[in-house]
Amino acid sequence: MAKRTDQLTETRSADHEVALGESEAATAGARRRVRERAETLFSPKRFGLALALVLAGTLVGGATVPIAGGVVGAFLGAFLLGVASETRPVAEAGVAGGAVVGLSTASDYLVWIIAGSGLTVAALGAVVGLVVCGLGAYFGSDLRDGLTREI
Known part of the structure; x- marks a missing residue:
């Protein structure tokens, strides 16, 4: 047993x-x-690339186009990322655009922020950057998909 x-x-x-x-x-x-x-x-590597392209686009666009040039440049940077990437980098480009355009807007309105009334403008800049760069990446990847798809 x-x-x-x-x-x-x-x-x-x-x-x-x-x-x-x-x-x-x-x-x-x-x-x-x-x-x-x-x-x-969300890929950290794609986010780093998106951050670099959106920052470069914002700097070049802001230096060449007088009104809203930074936002147009950020859109173009995100658009190029969408065209170049095999996957849709919409999230990475949106976050990068929100950070870059938000910080750019905050630096433009730094005196107002210190005075206490410019924080809303900086937050609005971040939201605009998020939306514009997300759309730029979406349109860029949509263009790449349309050009590479067989008929």
């Missing part, structure tokens, strides 16, 4: 170890799938 109990205990512990191994493998697989999905939604 004691031998039978020992065999049963060993069998249960072996089954528990197998179940634990399968559970850990399933958890690791789920983590990998979540990480891959998160990278398709």
Whole structure:
């Protein structure tokens, strides 16, 4: 009887170890799938590239076009990112545009911000940058998709 109990205990512990191994493998697989999905939604590498292109576009546009040149340049930078990227970088371009145009607007209205009345204008600049650059990336990737699709 004691031998039978020992065999049963060993069998249960072996089954528990197998179940634990399968559970850990399933958890690791789920983590990998979540990480891959998160990278398709927002990639740090694409965000860095978007930040560089939007910043360059804002600086060039602001230096050449007198009124709203920075926003037009940010749109063009995001548009170029959309044309060049195989995936749709709308989220990365939107966040980069919100940051760059928001900080640009904040630097333009720094005296008002210090006085306490320019924070709304800077927030509006960030929202405009987010929308404009998101649209720029969307239109750029849509153009690339239309040009590369077979008829």
